[in-house]
């Protein structure tokens with residue numbers, strides 16, 4: 001089975017989040033943009049992947065269309081490990097953590113989708129997992145800044161059935177408001193501060209948050225590769241989670257060996273795809289570090305995370321963005337119900353995108369490399 005074509009396209013899905021949208025680089029964040037990768041083969045099968053984009057989606061797309069797609073064209077679709085080694089070596093001088101690795105992640109996920117389709121198995125089964133029909137999820141709230149809005153949205157997430165809620169807030173007031181709402185609903189709270197603090201500031205804030213009984217404090221330290229700094233925040237009363245900005249197996253090895261992590265958060269659309277996730281998961285198993293994959297996305301990367309978590313995480317907890325999308329080509333599988341997410345039952349990732357939804361929400365052209 002050879003790769004005969006790689007297509008990229010972006011869909012832009014309007015969403016609401018129960019408050020004013022945050023802004024990034026001067027733009028209000030009102031649409032969820034997904035960079036979709038479609039890999040076609042000479043056997044007629046196609047696979048779907050997702051490459052991390054966020055505000056940098058056009059940079060990832062340029063890396064995909066200009067470099068990564070030509071590198072994989074004509075290659076065998078089944079030797080995923082060999083292709084990973086070859087492509088990541090070819091682009092390593094362009095960055096070990098950034099658009100080129102994100103772009104390859106999208107291709108790699110599509111190759112696993114193809115492998116599942118070719119064998120007639122769901123990806124979770126291909127990875128050696130059993131048939132878990134659904135998994136517990138947590139609501140990952142965007143940043144509100146306003147304690148009243150934080151409280152209102154934690155209450156709404158709990159009313160929707162979530163038993164776990166994560167905030168993206170950095171102030172004591174906002175976290176206290178979220179913690180009070182979670183406590184009243186009998187839910188557990190996590191806090192993600194996206195690398196906001198120096199190590200001494202992170203230690204002070206962790207000690208201040210400790211009475212709230214958080215499940216974890218995520219990325220408390222700037223920069224994210226300060227493994228020894230993260231290790232110093234452990235022991236301040238809250239388990240430490242990190243890893244969404246960590247480059248590959250060896251980046252995680254540095255964190256684990258420094259004693260930096262209670263919870264590892266590898267990200268399938270960023271780290272190089274499913275194979276690298278498996279290598280990181282094995283490393284974490286060997287060192288007694290829990291894994292809660294980073295998955296604030298809503299396409300094939302999310303579906304891949306469901307299969308990985310189902311097959312390889314003993315106590316999975318799946319990150320689901322707390323936002324209300326107008327539509328999604330992978331509905332209904334990218335949404336939670338009563339605090340749980342279901343695995344689509346088909347082979348590979350388990351479902352195909354709805355072409356009408358792709359057409360309706362696509363922005364820009366479909367770029368084909370053939």
Ligand SMILES: [Mg+2]
Nearest residue numbers: 192218219244
């Ligand atoms: Mg995070």
